[in-house]
Amino acid sequence: MSSTRGPARRRWPGLRRDAPYLWFVLPAVVLYGYFFALPVLQAFQYALTDWDGVSPDYDMVGLDNLTRAVSDDSLFTNALTNNLTFLLTVVVVQTLVSLLLAVLLVRNSRSSTFLRALYFVPAILSSVSVAFIWSFIYEPGDGLLNQAWSAIGLDGMRSSYLGEPGMAIVYVGLVQAWAHIGQLMIIFIAGLQQIPGELYEAADLDGAGRWGRFRHVTWPLIAPATAIVVSYTTIQSFKAFDLILGMSGNPPSRSLDILSTRLYTTYSDSELGYAAAQSILFMVIIAAVTVLQRRALRLTRQEG
Amino acid sequence: MPGTPALARRAILGVYALIIVVPLLVVVLGAFKSRRQLVDSPLGVPTSPTADNLTRVLSTQSMGDAFLNSVIVTGVAVLVSLFLSSLAAFGLARIRGRWGWVVFAFLVAGLAVPAQTAIVPQYVLWRQLGLLNSLTGLVIAEVVVTLPVAVFILTGFMRTLPPELFEAASIDGASPWRTYRSVVLPLSRPSLAAAAIFLFVITWNDLLYPLLFVSTPDKRTLPLVLLGFKGEFLTDYPVLFTGVLIASAPLVVIYVFLQRYFVAGLTAGSSR
Numbered sequence: 001m002s003s004t005r006g007p008a009r010r011r012w013p014g015l016r017r018d019a020p021y022l023w024f025v026l027p028a029v030v031l032y033g034y035f036f037a038l039p040v041l042q043a044f045q046y047a048l049t050d051w052d053g054v055s056p057d058y059d060m061v062g063l064d065n066l067t068r069a070v071s072d073d074s075l076f077t078n079a080l081t082n083n084l085t086f087l088l089t090v091v092v093v094q095t096l097v098s099l100l101l102a103v104l105l106v107r108n109s110r111s112s113t114f115l116r117a118l119y120f121v122p123a124i125l126s127s128v129s130v131a132f133i134w135s136f137i138y139e140p141g142d143g144l145l146n147q148a149w150s151a152i153g154l155d156g157m158r159s160s161y162l163g164e165p166g167m168a169i170v171y172v173g174l175v176q177a178w179a180h181i182g183q184l185m186i187i188f189i190a191g192l193q194q195i196p197g198e199l200y201e202a203a204d205l206d207g208a209g210r211w212g213r214f215r216h217v218t219w220p221l222i223a224p225a226t227a228i229v230v231s232y233t234t235i236q237s238f239k240a241f242d243l244i245l246g247m248s249g250n251p252p253s254r255s256l257d258i259l260s261t262r263l264y265t266t267y268s269d270s271e272l273g274y275a276a277a278q279s280i281l282f283m284v285i286i287a288a289v290t291v292l293q294r295r296a297l298r299l300t301r302q303e304g
Numbered sequence: 305m306p307g308t309p310a311l312a313r314r315a316i317l318g319v320y321a322l323i324i325v326v327p328l329l330v331v332v333l334g335a336f337k338s339r340r341q342l343v344d345s346p347l348g349v350p351t352s353p354t355a356d357n358l359t360r361v362l363s364t365q366s367m368g369d370a371f372l373n374s375v376i377v378t379g380v381a382v383l384v385s386l387f388l389s390s391l392a393a394f395g396l397a398r399i400r401g402r403w404g405w406v407v408f409a410f411l412v413a414g415l416a417v418p419a420q421t422a423i424v425p426q427y428v429l430w431r432q433l434g435l436l437n438s439l440t441g442l443v444i445a446e447v448v449v450t451l452p453v454a455v456f457i458l459t460g461f462m463r464t465l466p467p468e469l470f471e472a473a474s475i476d477g478a479s480p481w482r483t484y485r486s487v488v489l490p491l492s493r494p495s496l497a498a499a500a501i502f503l504f505v506i507t508w509n510d511l512l513y514p515l516l517f518v519s520t521p522d523k524r525t526l527p528l529v530l531l532g533f534k535g536e537f538l539t540d541y542p543v544l545f546t547g548v549l550i551a552s553a554p555l556v557v558i559y560v561f562l563q564r565y566f567v568a569g570l571t572a573g574s575s576r
Contacts, residue, residue: 014401020480024395025407028388028451032411035448039425040417046424053428101320104313115317117563119324124555124566126509128530129548133327135534136334136541142343144330178323186567210309239418242511242527249534250515260420264515272424279421286418 046276053272065277076278078254079262080285082169086258087237087289089173094233095226098181102188103218116189119182127179131246134175138162162247168255172247176240184229191225192218227297234293238286259285335546342542357546364536367550369522370529377439377525378507381446385503386496388447389454394484396455397462398470408459414452423516430517437520445513450503457502457569461495462488498569501562505569508555526551 047065051058069076101119105112122130137144138161149157162168195218203213241260248256251265259282267275326347334342336353361367396408426445427436435441465488473483489496514528524532530547537543559566 018399018401018403021395021398022403024391024480024484025399028392028411028455029407031388031444032414032448032451035426035429035444036414036422037410039422039429042425042428043421097320100316104317115321116567118321120567121324121328121556121559124505124559125548125552126511126527126530128509128511128527129552132530132534132541132544132548133331135539136330136342136346136544137327139539144327144346147346178327182324235416235418239420241420242509242531245511245515245531246534250531260418263420264423267424267427272428276424279424283417283421286416290416 043276043279046273047280049273051273052270054270058273061273065274066281068274069278069281075254075257076262076281079257079259082256083238083258086169086173086176086240087234089170090176090237090240091230091233093174094177094181094184095229097177098184098229099188099222099226101181101185102192103214105185106189106192116182116186119185121182122179123183125179127240127242128246130175130179131243134178135162135247138171162253162256165255168253169258172240172243172256173237175247176237176243179243180233180236184233187229187232188222188225191222195221223297227294230293230297231290234289235286238282331545331548334542335549337542339540339542357542360543361546361550364529366521366524366529366532367547370524370526371550373439373523374508374526377442377446378504380439381443381450381507382500382503384443385447385450385454386500389451389458389499390489390492390496391484392451392455393458393462394480394488396459397465398480408455411455412452414449415456419449419512423512427516436517437523439523441517442513442523442525445517446507446510449510449513450506453506454499454503457499458492458495461492465491494565494568497562497565500569501558501565502569504558505555505566 048060048062049058050061050065105116139146140160140163143161145161146158149155159167161171164171199217199221200213203217206212208216238258238260240258241264244252244256244258244261251257251268252261257265259278263275263278263282266278330346333348333350334346335357336350336355338354338356341348341350392407392411396404399407430436430441430445433441435444469487469491470483473487478486509527510525511527511531514525515531518524518528530551533544533547
């Protein structure tokens, strides 16, 4: 490009310099665009139809699919309620337990390193495997947990777990937390190790106790790590598709149905247009939850 | 009472260790027990270890095929995804104009969008291209779903490489491709390893795409076969546990030997 092409160069400053590197980016962009980004956009188009996926013709139904999901489909609203309960259980349990363990294992010693590695193990197993393990633990008859309650004389604690309509999804939330606490603990440990020791010394001089140290030094300074953990956990809770299918079977029971499994079931029932509409609502719901969480986290940080 | 916090710490860590170990132990031991034995003493050492469960799992035929399919799909998908994402990451680390950020944002936005949102149009696309019931179709799906996280991890690393390095390479007359191959790739080995492990875990364990795109028995992967066990063997837990052991064995072996990459990879993948 010669200097006589002045205006063009001003509009794209540095293009000549960057051009060779754009070729490196191209294969990933094309593949990802064609096989993922484009389908996401097409979902909006499908959502306006009643296509079953097979027949050559279909009708445009406008926003009927969306109104059906929001106001006329108890299966969808049930899945949404379950998903929010699941999300809440997982975010609370996973964040608190992994933070607690991180605080206890923050110092590098041989025993800490060993325990970190041990706690991490469930994160490498497939969700289907994890689901089978916990199906046995939650077996209503002589599952591991019921046997344990009986062994320590607490027969009153025996339960049918996944057979309890209101609580089933909470029990599965605990399984999800079990599988990922070790992984999130590592993120918290990395965050904790960046807090300068002098701050704790200053807190000690001010006469802060254990709780004071945590409240005024650790908690405010760990906020970035907390934000990462919470947003990761949130996306995970919406993605928890294999865990649900593994624990409940395919299609899942009503009490364990969440949004991702619901939209998959709708798709399996050959209601492609309706499933596409559900996937759009799914995206909107995730975006809304993420925005709300960001606000809430910012508020707690300002307080701290 | 100086001893109390230390004691409480030990108690919490010990209890949590049990919460992790006991379920895993039940699975490993249970795979060699009869159903009766598993219920009677879930934590006991198998008194008369049996290979029946293994025989039953292997006699379903699908397990051998599934293992091979999983190895092929995971192996190819991880390599392709790593290659494409390392190219992209190198490009993104070198691009100075604003479009660098646009492309990065486009590729990484996939991290916030669950794969399930695209399944309906994807199914139609895969069908049009004749990619249903084929390992190629699965590889493409897995590459696409792992690209965002791989680009994220590798770009993060490559942006930390000193600019002088690239200047030195270009003064020596190295082309961008040469710089990528001979300078950047060798330096990126640790982060490539971490990304590889992260992608390996995601791809090996993925259930969604096999479930969507595979209906013929000979193209099924391990998680799909494992899920089928639940319908086939119902509550025959020793058989289910044997399936879990077979499906998890490769990951556990890799974890034991490459633990530090595992932790680095799974953590980098979630820090965003």
